[in-house]
Amino acid sequence: MLKPVWEQVKVLWSQVRTLGMVLAHTFSKKDTVEYPDTEPYMFPRWRGRIILSRDPDGEERCVACNLCAVACPVDCIALQKTEDEEGRWYPEFFRINFSRCIMCGFCEEACPTHAIQLTPDFEMAEYERQDMVWEKEHLLINGTGKYQDYNYYRVAGKSIGGKDKGEAQNEQPPVDRRSLLP
Amino acid sequence: MFDIEVGSALVMGLILGGVILISAWLIWLERRLLGVWQDRLGPNRVGPLGLGQVIADMFKIFTKEDWVPPFADKLVFMVAPPIIMICILLSFAVIPIAPNVGIIDLNIGLLWILAMASLAAYSVMLGGLASNNKYALLGSLRAAAQMVSYEVFMGISLLGVVMLSGTFNLREIVESQRDGWYILPQFFAFIVFAIASVAESHRLPFDLPEAEQEIVAGFHTEYSGMKFGMFFVGEYIGVLLASALMTVLFFGGWLPPFGIGPEDSIVAGIFWMLLKTMVFVCFFVLMRAAIPRPRYDQLMSYGWLVLLPLSLINLLITGAVILFQGA
Amino acid sequence: MADGMSEKVSITIDNQAIEVDPDKNLLEEVLSAGLDLPYFCWHPSMDSVGSCRQCAMTEYADEEDQHGRLIMACMSSPRDGARYSLQAAADFRAEIIEGMMISHPHDCAVCEEGGECHLQDMTVMSGHTYRRYDGTKVTHRNQNLGPFIGHEMNRCITCYRCVRFYRDYAGGTDLGAQASHHHVYFGRYDDGPLESEFSGNLAEVCPTGVFTDKVFSKHYSRKWDLQTSPSICAGCSIGCNINPGERYGTLRRVVNRYNDEVNGYFICDRGRFGTGYVNDDAVRIRQSMTRSSQDADPVLVSNADALQQLQDMSGAIGIGSPRASMEANFALREKVGKANFYAGLSQQEFAILQQILSIYQDTPAHIASLKDVEASDAVLILGEDLTNTAARMALAVRQSVRHRSFEKAAEQKIPLWHDAAVRKLAMDERSPLYILSPHATRLDDVSETTHICNAGQAARIAAAVASRFDKEVLAPEKLDKAEQALVKRITASFKGARQPLIIAGSNSMSLPLVQSAANLAQALYQKNELTQLALVGSEANGLGLMLLMEDSQQDLQQAFATGTQSAIVVENDLYRRAPTAEVDHFIAGLEQLAVIDNIKTRTGEQAHLVCASATFAESSGTFVNYEGRAQHYYATFKPVDSILPATRWLAPETSLATLTQACSQTLANCAGMADLTPGQDYHYAGLLVPRQQFRYSGRTAMRANKNVHEPKQEQDPDGIMSYSMEGVSPLKEARVFNTPWAPGWNSNQSVFKFQDEVGGHLKQSSIGVRLLDKRNSAEEGGYIALDSSEKNTAFPLYHLFGSEELSAQSQAIQARATSAYVAMNPADADRLGFNAGGGVTVQGNGVVPLLLRDSIATGSVGISVGLPGLNVHDVLPDVSLEPAPQWQAPPQWQPDNIIVSDRLHKLHEQEGD
Incomplete structure (x- = not known):
């Protein structure tokens, strides 16, 4: 007879204790950071606004390989490859629809040239959705971004203006194909 | 110059206007308090301390599209929200705020309030049924059962107070507490009343009629704009009413605690009345912040198996004590 | 094999x-x-x-x-x-x-093969994921291989597939392996365009990115980004199965689509590189327009207005086209009525094509598909310059001569798949191939004999061979000793052959040649029931147009003779079909001329109403190839709104499927057309067949520059395929066989996953329906009396690059094409007083260069076909030339290598010296 009553009392006490504990939070420190009055610290690898970087020589890093576009889960990257007279690939246009972008960073993971990078900037709100479509001229920055030394064309074997066959890393000079010597 | 007496037009206006304003402001208060107890700040950007938030919300809710679903029972759908507002505002007519301040001194005041609370159940029921939406229907069914059930012990629990004071008139009940508040002799009645009033105003933890994790928004799923606003504000007026009732019935109404300050001053009366009421309002919010929602069967069995016996026993003991004291 | x-x-x-x-x-x-x-x-x-x-x-x-x-x-x-x-x-x-990857340049990101690279697939499959070698890499300089093929030699893994295809399979001579050991180099001796007509296949044969499609690279897109559909090449009458790819609203490339009965794994360069006109605004009509009179400036009109004007043209005659689909021609025939429907073909071409159709219906011989051509072991080609008129068949003929080597290998118990051994064993021994042609051809290097003679003489030689098999055929006179010896050799070869084949066609523009080919097949069939006959037709749908004409005799000349006031021309340039003066006269007499076409033509420039129609890549339809095989092609992408398929202009309310069904029900021999597609209401698992691969990228960004709000997915009114990536994997359902792909196999090598065995039939896909198939039927028909009115003073000269109307408008093809010329034997030139290297005035066509070549039949003159500057119909059949000694060759005129067989002959001469 008494046991259920005792159980009920225990249940009630548990609720009262909860009330007390929650009430105690009145005096605990608040976690809220009052952005924009206080600027939060953004870590360098924070995944925010996407940029296109340049290689250490100041040339566009993007070679229009389309890997970012195919990695993109929301398909918000579209670009078209074109080529200069000396064989260097670069994008004719490069468009990111930021109204679709989910800042997942897959594009950066996929990029073989460190061209596309996510930055700690997240303040990208616009009044017009159309203004969230960014073209190459909006995306391209005048620096190397997070990766300072890498230059894809110094590694890859394709020749471009200023780098002939055999001048990339670990390359022998071009073979004389008319020779049968060992 | 000021015609301060019960039932004067000025007092009526002040009370009704004040109730609505305070209720609206309660929304801000609740959000701030919840913030505090969850280690956040709550709304603090609009106006000083974020007080303007209520005004901004009001603008928003007034300018929202007032949409009536084409599949709803239009007339009932429109009528339902005002019912809850009207019923609960009418309940405030009998609440004594301070000496000579109040709208009416009704000798059946307490019964009036219980009657109005019962009528308020219609609002929720009709709103849910008229929506013609399965979630709204579930919500209104829950509301009906819950409100009807808890009204029973709410009434029974109050009978102890009535027996002690010998009257249904709320002003007289306050007056009869000059020698000691009823919280002491009627402690269990207070507990039952407090719990039942939470259920009546379907606030957390007893918000099963609008349990958003289960049934979207319950009876007001289909409501938007000011019609939703009436349900919303109605809920807060209900909270205010329940808190005021607790103050009046168990904590001496406008009477100062421990005889501090003047006893029959209007200003002091209003001050004490408001202070005590606000404490209970904060308690409502604290419950929301702390206690999880029970299952529906738990809610019902708790009511009928725990609260009903408790209130009956309280009634019997109170009756017996009065009988022996009187003898 | x-x-x-x-x-x-x-x-x-x-x-x-x-x-x-x-x-x-x-x-x-x-x-x-x-x-x-x-x-x-x-x-x-x-x-x-x-x-x-x-x-x-x-x-x-x-x-x-x-x-x-x-x-x-x-x-x-x-x-x-x-x-x-x-x-x-x-x-x-x-x-x-x-080991193979040691010198690989790691430039996948800037490689056109990336994403469909067999080397990538195999590297992943083999489990080589980390490069341990840190030594230096061998590098090579690239060559400029002409307008079609890019070269990046660093990527080579020395599998030798390129030279084996180019030299052994396709008979090319200018690509080879050079240097030695780990320096091996695949290229030409010097920079210069690859001469083979099949060089484009290198891009598909090369397992990595050494040889890539240069035209595609100019507007490159990854394989997964291309919207593709099963299509049929419109370049000639073979009907190779192709897979065009579109991105951002332009046609990017064409690749081979496997069909074991037709093109197998390879297509020719006209089909691969000849589709640039689809994107070229200077060539295309993108908006309908009207003219108040023939000389007035055109005014753009809306589709609704243009449709209304077409509607109002009652009593008009309709002129069909061999390059328009069955459905478009049929819709025109329905619109104007059968009595008013004229084939857009010259009298001569019409007569030959009609003869071909009737031969196909009567001949007991099997009509050879390309697969059958490859399986033949004795071939006689009558007058057709296959390499330039039906290039893929020339490649098949080139394989047929290998039968001798298979026989020898079987004797020696060498497995036939042992390619190097089989080829070494046979050396220069080949199955017999005889070519009777008025000029040297590209197949001469594998022929037993190439006999240079005019079409009349070729017909007589064929008749002489026939007479040796069946006495009913009268042996012709006028054969000299050499020719009689040739007849004897051909007869002997055919007697020893298991599966002999006779090839002729309409492009030689000689009726008796086609007739005598049929007679020979008939005679041979008495002795050998495996006898095969292949008659190459004109353009993509020449034979289909004939099926539409049924018993009607209405060619273009008859249309001119009607004196009608109004005419509707569908996808046809009359100036390429009839003498200029006759067309001028006809058009001048018209009050209303409506031209429905996708490219700007001389006819269209004078039309009162020009309706912009869709190309093969933008519309669906049916072509009937040279063997009577009906094949359905699906639109690859949707053109701008102002362009409608020809069928929609002519029958706005009728769906394509309804037209196809109507064709199959109305036309004799066409019942099989009903089964070409799985039907307009086809769904699999509730979905249509996707045109886009499941990795298709950029959907939410490609149109965002115009409007960030994405439009509704485009709908295809013809059903079956959708313009989206939603759908079931082709591995589960490939009845509509789009781009092949299988897990781990991203390159075109994945096609074997769709075959019942490697190199065999496709498991599910449609390979077309042969409408005229009735093998081993009773020997009806009998012999055809040869038309003896032909004079044979002139013969047509075709160019793979330039003679076909549509592909000639493509920039890549133009880079390899030449302008019009006339060719003659030096002996004749001397006799008639023409200067070597000078010009010649052709009646009505001004001055064109004169080419003198030993390998041209004496007594006749070769006229280039379809090249700018000369209308061959003005010249044939009565050619009249005058010397133009003052003519100076323009600097861009390069007479060397003009006749594609020139270089071969030079090589032979050098060997002879």
């Missing part, structure tokens, strides 16, 4: 028992069994040489053997009951590919 079915044997691979064909090599059988085994140098059409060492597996001597020995699967015949393992050789394969 093995004849007949051999007994299957049973082997065990990694404890899994499979049944295999002992005449095939292990690699083929492993792949046919659905297992994955990496390989490079082996190709289903070119068999094994065992040079890459990638397809290693382990063979165990017996049940006790624990170690086994490494074998190359492509170089091993399956042994009955033997035990093999793929797993046990995995480490070896990883090491092999690591």
Whole structure:
């Protein structure tokens, strides 16, 4: 007879204790950071606004390989490859629809040239959705971004203006194909 | 110059206007308090301390599209929200705020309030049924059962107070507490009343009629704009009413605690009345912040198996004590 | 290639028992069994040489053997009951590919092959994921290989597939292996365009990115980003199956689509590179327009207005076209009525095509598909310059001469897949191929005899051969000794042949030649029931147009004779079909001329109403190829709104499927057209067949520059395929066979997953329906009396690059094309007083260059067809030329290599010296 009553009392006490504990939070420190009055610290690898970087020589890093576009889960990257007279690939246009972008960073993971990078900037709100479509001229920055030394064309074997066959890393000079010597 | 007496037009206006304003402001208060107890700040950007938030919300809710679903029972759908507002505002007519301040001194005041609370159940029921939406229907069914059930012990629990004071008139009940508040002799009645009033105003933890994790928004799923606003504000007026009732019935109404300050001053009366009421309002919010929602069967069995016996026993003991004291 | 079915044997691979064909090599059988085994140098059409060492597996001597020995699967015949393992050789394969990758330049990101690269697939499959070698890489300089093919030699893994295709398979001479050891280089001796007409296939044959499609690279897109559909090449009458790819609203490239009955794994360069006109605003009509009179400036009109004007043209005659689909022609015929429908063909061409159709209906001989052509062991080509009029068939003929080598290999018990051994064994011994042609041809290097003579003489020689098989055929006179000897040799070859084949066609513009080819086939059939006949037609749908004409005789000249006031021309330039003066007169007499076309033509420039119609890449329809095979092509992409398919202009309310059904029900012999597609209401798992691959990228950004709000998915009113990526994997359902792809196989090599066995039939896909097939029917018909009115003073000269109307508008083709000319034997020129290297005035066409070549039949003159500057119909049949001694050759005029066989003959001469 008494046991259920005792159980009920225990249940009630548990609720009262909860009330007390929650009430105690009145005096605990608040976690809220009052952005924009206080600027939060953004870590360098924070995944925010996407940029296109340049290689250490100041040339566009993007070679229009389309890997970012195919990695993109929301398909918000579209670009078209074109080529200069000396064989260097670069994008004719490069468009990111930021109204679709989910800042997942897959594009950066996929990029073989460190061209596309996510930055700690997240303040990208616009009044017009159309203004969230960014073209190459909006995306391209005048620096190397997070990766300072890498230059894809110094590694890859394709020749471009200023780098002939055999001048990339670990390359022998071009073979004389008319020779049968060992 | 000021015609301060019960039932004067000025007092009526002040009370009704004040109730609505305070209720609206309660929304801000609740959000701030919840913030505090969850280690956040709550709304603090609009106006000083974020007080303007209520005004901004009001603008928003007034300018929202007032949409009536084409599949709803239009007339009932429109009528339902005002019912809850009207019923609960009418309940405030009998609440004594301070000496000579109040709208009416009704000798059946307490019964009036219980009657109005019962009528308020219609609002929720009709709103849910008229929506013609399965979630709204579930919500209104829950509301009906819950409100009807808890009204029973709410009434029974109050009978102890009535027996002690010998009257249904709320002003007289306050007056009869000059020698000691009823919280002491009627402690269990207070507990039952407090719990039942939470259920009546379907606030957390007893918000099963609008349990958003289960049934979207319950009876007001289909409501938007000011019609939703009436349900919303109605809920807060209900909270205010329940808190005021607790103050009046168990904590001496406008009477100062421990005889501090003047006893029959209007200003002091209003001050004490408001202070005590606000404490209970904060308690409502604290419950929301702390206690999880029970299952529906738990809610019902708790009511009928725990609260009903408790209130009956309280009634019997109170009756017996009065009988022996009187003898 | 093995004849007949051999007994299957049973082997065990990694404890899994499979049944295999002992005449095939292990690699083929492993792949046919659905297992994955990496390989490079082996190709289903070119068999094994065992040079890459990638397809290693382990063979165990017996049940006790624990170690086994490494074998190359492509170089091993399956042994009955033997035990093999793929797993046990995995480490070896990883090491092999690591070795191959030592000098690979790691430039996948800037490689056109990336994403559909066999080397990438095989590297992943072999498990070579980390580069351990840190030494230096061998590098090479690239060559400029002309407008079609890009060269990036660093990527080479020396599998030798390129030279094996180019030299051994396609008969090219200007690509070879150079240098030695790990410096091996594949290229030409010097920079310059690859001469073979099949050079484009290098891009598909090369397992990596050494040879890439240069035209595609100019507006490159990854394979997964291309919206593709199964299509049919509109370049000639062969009807090769192709897979065009679109991105951002332009047609990017064309690749081969496997169809074992037709083109197999290869297409010609006209089909691959000749579609640039689709994107060219200077060539296309993109908006309908009207003219108040023939000389007035055009005014753009809306589709609704243009449709209304077409509607209002009652009593008009309709002129069809051999380059328009069956449905478009049929819709026109329905609109104007059968009595008012005229084939847009000259009298002569019409007569020949009609003769071909009636021969097909009557001949007891089998009408040869390209697969049958490859299987023939004695071939006679009458007058057709196959390499320039039906190039893919020339490639098939080139394979047919290898029969002799297969016979020799069988005698020596050498497996037929042992490519290098089989070729070495035969050396220059070939199955007989005889060519009777008024000029040298590209196939002369593999022919037993190429006899230079005019069409009349060729017809007589064929008749003489026929008379030796059947006495009913009268032996013709006027054969000299050499020709009689030739007749004797051809007769002997045909008598010894198992499956003889006679090829002729309408492009020679000689009726008796086609007739005598049919007579020869008929006569030969009395002796050999496997006799085959192939009559090459005109353009993509020439034979289809004939099926539409039924018994009607209404050619273009008859249309001119009607004196009608209004005419509707669908996808046809009359100036390419009839003498200029006659067309001028006809158009001048018209009050209303409506032209429905996709490119700007001289006819269209004078039309009162020009309606913009869709190209093959933008519309669906049916073509009937030279053998009477109806094949359906699906639109690859949706053009701008102002362009409608020709069928929609002519029958706005009728769906394509309804038109196809109507064709099959109304036209004789066309019942098979009803089964070409799975039907307009086709769904699989509730979905349509997707045109886009499941990796298609950029959907939410490609149109965002115009409007960030994405439009509704485009709908295809013809059903079956959708313009989206939603749908079921082709591996589950490939009845509409779009781009092949299988897990781990991103390159075109994945096609074997869709074949019932490697190199065999497609499991599900439609290979078209042969409408005129009635093999082994009773010997009806009888012999045709040869038309003796022909004069044979002039013959047409075709160019793969330039003679076909549509492909000639493509920039890549123009880079290889030339302008009009007239060719003549030097002896004739001397006799008639023409200067060597000078010009010649052609009646009504101004001055064109005169080419003098020894390899041209005396007594006749060659007229270039379809090239800018000369209307061949003005010249034929009565040619009249005058010397133009003052003519100066313009600097861009390069008479060398003009007739594609020139270079070959020079090589022969050098060898002779």
